[in-house]
Structures are given as C-alpha cells and as structure tokens.
Amino acid sequence: MLNIPLRLLTKIHGVVRTTQQQQHRESASLVARSPKMYGKKAAIISLFFVIVLVISYSMSIGTVDLRSYFFPLLQSPPGARPLCATIASPLPLRVFMYDLPRRFNVGMLNRRSSDQAPVTAQTWPPWPKNSGLKRQHSVEYWMMGSLLYDGDGREVVRVSDPEMAEAFFVPFFSSLSFNTHGHNMTDPKTRIDHQLQIDLLEFLGESKYWKRYGGRDHVIPMTHPNAFRFLRAELNASIQIVVDFGRHPRTMSNLGKDVVAPYVHVVDSFTDDDLSDPYESRTTLLFFRGRTFRKDEGIVRVKLAKVLAGYDDVHYERSVATGENIKASSLGMRLSKFCLHPAGDTPSSCRLFDAIVSHCVPVIVSDQIELPFEDEIDYSQFSLFFSFKEALEPGYMVEQLRKFPKEKWVEMWRRLKNISHHFEFQYPPNKEDAVDMLWRQVKHKVPGVNLAVHRSRRLKVPDWWKRRR
Structure with missing residues (x-):
C-alpha cells in the first residue's frame, strides 16, 4: 500500500x-x-x-x-558533486592548478630573466627553438599552457576555486629540471634539482587538498626517465603522466592510475603530404637513424644493424641528435615507406611519434611497449608489429615488408594523416590535439581515484583481496 x-x-x-x-x-x-x-x-x-x-x-x-x-537552468550547478553518479559527465574536467613560483616551471626556460610575476596566457613564453632533445620531454610545459589558455570545446577547464576541482595539476617541470640542472646523478648541479623536489614536497605537504586524499587526485608530469628521481616514491599515489610506462617500477606506477603520454616529436610535421602516388614517391623501404648502442631492451639495435646490413632499400644509420641530423631524419622519414622503431633504453622512444607526423608507417619492434591513447586509437590500423625474435631472424622482416600490398600501405598512410593531429603539442591548444587527449585520459582516471578514496574510508583491512591471491 x-x-x-x-x-x-x-x-x-x-x-x-x-x-x-x-x-x-x-x-x-x-x-x-x-x-x-x-x-x-x-x-x-x-x-x-x-x-x-x-x-x-x-x-x-x-x-x-x-x-x-x-x-x-534550474538544475544543480556543475560544481555540485552528487552523492551518486550514474553516468559519465559530458562536461570538461575541472582542474585547479597550483600557483608555484617560476623557478619550478617557466623560469627554467630563461634562467637569466629576473621576472617573478605569475605567468598568464598573455605572458606565456614560447618553447625555445634550439632546445634539441629537451623538447621530447616537454609534455609538462604544454599541459601547463593549456590550463592558462581560455578556450571552449576542450576536455579541460581551469577553475580558480579548489573546492570545485575534480583534479589538481602540479606545474613542476621535473623533466626540464633534470635536463637543466645536471645530466647525471653525480653532477654537482643536480643539487638544484634535488632542492626543488624537496621544496615542492614541503609545499604540497602544507596543502589541505594534497593531504585530503594523499595526493591521489593530483596530476604530475614525469616524462623523463630521471624526472623527480630523488623523491619519486613520495608521489606514488598521484596520477603520473609518463611517456614510457615500461621503464617505471610497478611499486611506483601502474596503468590503473597513470597516463601514458606520447613523446613530443622533434621533427617537423609533414603538412603538405598530398602526392597522387605516395607509395612510389617513397623510394626507401625501411628507415632508421639514431643511436645504436643502448642498454636493456635497446641492445636489440646493435643486433638489428647486423641483420639489416646489405639491403639497398634499407637505410639503417648510427646517428646522434643534432639540429642537422634531426633535419636529415625528417627528410629520410618522408622518403620512406616504413620507419623502424626498435626499443631504446626503454620500450618506447620519440622516434615512433616522429614517424607518425611524417606519415611513415611505423614498424614497432618491442615485446613490452605501452602506447598512448590506446583505448581510443587502434595502432594496428597504421602500424606493423614484430617481436624481437621475428625482427632478428635474418631476412624475415625485410621479406614481409617487401611483399606488403601497396593498397594496404596506402590505406595505412591515409590513416596516419587522419590521426597525426592527436600527437601534436601546440599553443594555443586545439581540440583533439595531444594535450586535449591527455586531459581526456586523466578524466578517465578520476572514477578510479574516487573508488580508491571511497574504499579507503570504510575498509578496516586495506587491500584485503590481494592477500587472498
């Protein structure tokens, strides 16, 4: 009744x-x-x-x-958090960015400048043109810039009230700090990098929003292998932006909370690739130009040099990253059908994303690689994959590439042209570019963060299910 x-x-x-x-x-x-x-x-x-x-x-x-x-218009405002959400919000991710002194971020771009005023969209400094390989680890710079820029239709919006935020961005250029303040663990200049890490942790330790969830809803880019190398364990719970997931120990990073980002490409994008017959215009079958002596999985490069020697249509050259060599690599990729992407010191490297923006079909040789945006992008539609065993079998990889159908290659080439904008880092940011895609990935992680927070509040025995396995 x-x-x-x-x-x-x-x-x-x-x-x-x-x-x-x-x-x-x-x-x-x-x-x-x-x-x-x-x-x-x-x-x-x-x-x-x-x-x-x-x-x-x-x-x-x-x-x-x-x-x-x-x-x-009479409904609850977007900032009001319901006790129970049944569907994903179509609204952009609301992010609060900490106001850190310039020495933690843009001050590293021009250390001669004494300007200490807070950076704005109008005073946002351009990325240095002659920065070399520092650019490939500059994701943190582009993410910070995207929050300063006020544009519509993107996946993120900056909020000034932390109570309205779904995530918190920490604008510390940890990768640039390593590249700027010393290149090895014994360099005396690394003490500056070390002190910045200490100061940042002290700053976060005083934030009630960091202490509220133990930093779980904080986003921190760490795209260089040695970024935040001294005190990285203290940031374990945060959402980390990494370009190569395979290089990090499982105790510090996991795909459940972290975001795999693309390297920032260092070659120029191929914007006028409109030839009527692109297959025939690319006369090199397989192209590689880069360091051949690497550690860990990168030792495959030395072995590949021997396996791929003697082929007229294969270009495999040892090279270091200078301005002239980067230009030569860009030209070589544009004249090649396939671009080789073997593992470096870690499973991934910038070369894959250089190939994508050059519309050169990537040939990925790696047994343990994690790729960015893979929940939205199917790499098999524009890339080929070989295991270490297959790639090191004499003649096998070259034979497979030579008999690859022209029609299928052209189809992959077209798909590369259609998806390459997802790997562009730029300012002002654009909808669906690399930074926009990264913020969407962060947005996907927020429900998992909320799950961890809510469970931790009521569990008497944390992670009890792991003990049963």
Missing part, C-alpha cells in the same frame, strides 16, 4: 470532488444533445485527470523531475 501524505490526499480529494461536480453540471446539458459525445468527452476528461494525478504524486515523492526537461 502506498504511503501517501495526508496533505496530498486532501488536495487530491478536493480536485476529484470539484471535477465530479463540474462533470455532473456539464453532463445535464450534454445528455440531452448527444449521449455519444458525452461518453467520449467524459472518457478523455477522466484520462487527463488520472495522468495529472499520477504526475503530481510522482513529483511529490521525487521520482520525476520535470525541471530537468523544461527548465534545465
């Missing part, structure tokens, strides 16, 4: 009684004129009032909210 409030029953009774009296008055005149007309009108009127009564009752108990259909 429905538990209807007495006040509501009284109102319903009054409405029904008034309706019945009106029907009786109208029926006296209608019966004399047309019995059939009376029957039809009475049925329609009765049905109408039944519908009104049902809707009124539903609204009173909260099962129907007509405001959401007819008066959307």
